[in-house]
Amino acid sequence: MSTSPRKVTVLPVPAQGAEDVVVADNGLVFTGTEDGSVFAVRPDGGGVDLIGSTGGRPLGIELLGPDRLLIADAHHGLLAMTIKDGTVETLVDAVEGRPMVFCNNAAVATNGDVWFSDSSTVYGIEKWKNDFVEDTRTGRLFCLRANGIVETHLDGLSFANGVALAADESFVAVAETGARTVVRLWLTGERAGQRDFLCTDLPGYPDNIARGSDGLIWVSIASPLDPLVERIRRGPRPLRRMVTAIPEALQPKPKQTVRAMAFDDSGACVHDITGEVTGFHMVTGVREHDGQLWLGSLHEPAVAMISLDAD
DSSP: OOOOOOEEEEEESSSSSSOOOEETTOEEEEOTTTTTTTEEEESSSSEEEEEEEEEEEEEEEEESSSEEEEEEHHHHHHEEEETTTHHHHESSSSEETOOOEEEEEEEEEETEEEEEOOOOOOOGGGGHHHHHHTTOOEEEEEEOOSOOOOEEEEEEEESSEEEETTSSSSEEEEEETTTTEEEEEOOTTTTTOEEEEEOOHHHHHHHHEOTTTTTTTEEEEEEEEEEEEEEEEOHHHHHHHHHHOOGGGOOOOOOOEEEEEEOTTTTTTTEEEEEEESOOOEEEEEEOOOTTTEEESSSSSEEEEOOOOTO
């Protein structure tokens, strides 16, 4: 297992919060920012192109065929955007008659099914810390079938976040940021319908997850374990609410780290990658593509890249 620190190359984008990343076959890196923009970043540093805008807050981003992007938008739900002209189509904005509050991440199956997460039914992205600290456990995992039907498959998740499928699509995995786990829901075989864990007791708080071109499930670690935060989250609910009411400047903050881990489908950790860089932190998006690890951040006006060739 690789653990040595790596050099991080940072590529700026013209807006804050390039939260997630996906890489097309032609090498373009797509990301969405807090002003609603969706950009295509040229990996050689040759520039950034505006694809369009969701008018909301794009988070998870996936390829949806050769000419469209699938976007989990925290404000508007599950969207599709045409790469050529930026046209936006709403796929899902409510489930069982209730609007989604915090659509977060997604994964696309080969049959067209889309698995996606909603982090909370209580708080939206502007108050993500409230949900995290109060531990509302209202996160959910859905499936949008190719025929348009939306199914709820998991609920009660502790801040449902990144979503990824097994290489053979025998299970779908969803990160629980608050619990520091990645839950595995089996889709086929003897265990179909059962849930267990791909990994538990992670060394920090997982955010987006994604299957890489190497066949592994990559997990972004947004911040290392914070003992103070853990004590607060184990306290009585009135205390947890009191903490979220204090001024932002006095609340616990994510640590200045760059970290991502990779697991095979059995749950064995294959890589534990850390980076050395100033000016880039809180890795919330991760995507391995042809030996390069692309990273996004909820706060930074940039994406980043780490070469894995040394492994």
